[in-house]
Amino acid sequence: MNIDNLLFGLMPYLFIVTAVVGTIYRYVANRYSWSSQSSQFLENKSLFYGSFPWHYGIILILLGHIIGIITPGSILSWNSVPLRLYILEISGLALGILAFIGLLVLVYRRLTDSRVKAVTSSWDVLLLIVLLIQVATGIANATMYRWGSNWYAASAVPWIWSILTLNPRVDYIATLPLITKAHIFNALIFIGLIPFTRLVHFLAFIGPIKYLFRPWQVVRWYNRDTQTENIVQYK
């Protein structure tokens, strides 16, 4: 069996199933552990320089990737004008570097602050290594192999769709450079890690979005019938 078939044909399912089943299991069985595990309370001086660039950089990059998956055509047509391609590539690279710098600050903070070290689990360390590899290979891709946004939409996205439609076509990405393959496989590890680490906190984004539309105050009545009726909100 070809190593590519193993890594990019079989393993994706292993990681995705782990992520889905594991996340649901954790939500049902151990919801108490569902937390961002913020350490700002213990150290809030260097956190600003790490957390802000990291989160804003990586969220926008991730959104870019997701838009690419959903509508690869939109990326390709945007890139059809060279100026627009340059804008997309440069802003993507800038955001990647921003996230990388933030991540380095966060890693440094975890290694040096004794209080933060005290709340760092082995999972956190593993997660930081995976994230470092992910962002580093991403930046390497963007700088070493030009116009990644174009060939991402043309090669990786069809592969992702082939995985999602249960018809894995490893040939889409078989010829990609080693560093790109590392980026893709590391992303799969990242997905597999979701249920085991504090990464679950990014799945909690629904709450904050609901917050935008809810009234200020929340009142619950313990003697009213169902869960939905139970939560009554007033202005």
Place this chain on the structure above:
Amino acid sequence: MVMDIRAQLSMSFNLDKCIGCHTCSISCKNIWTTRQGAEYMWWNNVETKPGAGYPLTWEDQERYRGGWEVADGNLRLKLIKGNKLRTLASIFFQPNLPTIDDYYEPFTYDYQNLFNAPAGDDQPVARPKSLITGDFMEKIALGPNWDDDFGGSPLYGSNDPNLKGLSESQKEMLTKFHKLFYFYVPRICNHCLNPACVAACPSGAIYKRGEDGIVLIDQDTCRAWRFCVSACPYKKPYYNWATGKSEKCIFCYPRTETGQPNACAHACVGRIRTVGVLMYDAERIQEIAKLPDEKLVDGMRDIVLDPNDPAVVEAAKKAGIDENWIAAAQNSPAYNFFKKWRISFPHHPEFRTLPMNTYIPPLSPILHQVKADRGGLFDPEADDFFNEIDKMRIPVKFLANLLSAGNEKVVMESLKKQMAVRIYWRQKRVGDIGEKAVKTALSSSGLTPQDCEDIYRINSLATYKERFVIPETHRESKSTVDPRTMYEKRGTIGFGTKKKELIGRQW
């Protein structure tokens, strides 16, 4: 008139009687917060005033930006200036979040060294050890009640934000020995009508219970965004750094639901605390919270409804409030102190969260001020003995900053009433003041002889059942709590139930 009547449990504190013994804090601590990550939390704490408080200078909302403000006729959270998008923008780093250093680093001592130290020339010592990192600490720089009893000192008391607006001569109390004063303020969560912590929670984890008004954090829904800690002006939600969940005073609801008083109130040796039911009109919360500072106390008395008014009782029944709750509201010490006698006040109403615990301002040190001004001895024969409240040792302005958003008039009213009760009882017991003085005191303060009897009784003789009028909750009729989980959780405290992760830490 549209009314939305709800019931609220409310605690009243008689500051005149608080001796600062911290028994309340200890009983609370022993029940709820002796866990990893919660060592630094004091859901109930006692502060010396003037003093910096816990966390340090928590009353300074220029620094912490807790509570609400009125802008363009609308209420908005001071923290995020009302725009919820700004909340989400600072979710990754909150500029106004206090850190552990604003409370204190929890510590223990290396007691084993006292037993295990090898033989040597010196006595072995137990060095302090951090409960977060486990490392030895150079020295303990801060602790709970670090400035205990140092109130009135220029080193500690001068950091009190309530000294704002006091004249230089009033501030002499910090430096002149014969003008020194201090008193204690015990604090728990205020279980506000317009809680800022609830309004700031992006997860919707914090809620107010409709039946008894207790504000709780749903531990399974909390995602550690920490906005409750920043937004609460009283700094009563605490972040558990170990479990990654916020926790707060739960008003001992497992006790109050069965009619028992809260652990802090039950343990109080000075019997300064009473607990009762208030009924209020939820329709008017916004309107009252927007009132100008000087009208806030009166507005809050307005939103509390008279439980003896037949129309209110009728509406309460219609709103589904149980009979025993209505009966409790009619005997409520909280109602009597706050609305009937108008002698107790919410803590810092200017934060506009409509806090539901009230404080009776302390009276005692007035006499000593009179004594000092006379150049020495206190003269009980002086006929102005009871009437010099504005010359009292604690500046009224200081009490007003603490309890009535700066409104000195309402604080004076309370002090005069408390003094009238003393005049009434002195005449009754000793008889040296004269009926005329009693009549003047009663008519100028607006109390009846019956009021004087009742105030005296609740403050000095009242039994357990008079001090704690807590109706039982009818859990048996309907409950959303699965009895099986109640069985599972029996014997635990319901916090920190995080299961062990596959690898790594165990909390």
